[in-house]
Amino acid sequence: MAARFRMSTRGVGQLLNSPMIAGEMLRRAELIKGVAQAISPVGGPGDPHMGAYKTAWSAKVERKAIGRSGKKRPVGVVSNSSYYARWVEYGTEKVHAHHVLLRAASVGGR
Template identity: 65%
Template sequence: MSARFKMSRKGVGQLLRSPMMQAEMVRRATVIKSVAESIAPVGGPTDPHAGRYKASFYVTSTARGGRRRDRAVATVGNRAYYARWVEYGTEKVPAHHVLLRAALAGGR
């Protein structure tokens, strides 16, 4: 006798928003945050903001994320006002791609 499976859209939606799934997303985001902190540039002795970028990473989560607001998500970000310039670079400073490299290395 073969097994049969009938998918329940409501059940899948509940699974995607469940506390278990949200906890897993937070766990993965925390790993990415740790990697980002370990590879973040700190600055030199004359830098007035030495260490601020590295100390400004954070993790947030919600059960209603994604394009359709139908799944648990966790986000890693940086609150330093110059974080985008560190990530993407400027005409004078090369891009470091800290969050990109952290996501590629640590999201497992």
């Protein structure tokens, strides 16, 4: 006769807040950051910010409220600190969108 499984909600919450999960979130964030750096545009010789966007990527783990319960869980965060990162990602009327973070997340988060 097979044993019955009874899930412990409290146990699942403890697992989701464990250092093991936080470490995995950081690993995935670092992977996405690496892909983002690899595909980041650097600009040409006349660019006053040549390479600055590529070197401004960072990855970290934050605890954020997730879901309807609002309980905080570890979340991997990848960001770019250059002031023009938004324009590189989404584009402007003069510059096409590069979607660096979007492409990096679709490839690197595995």
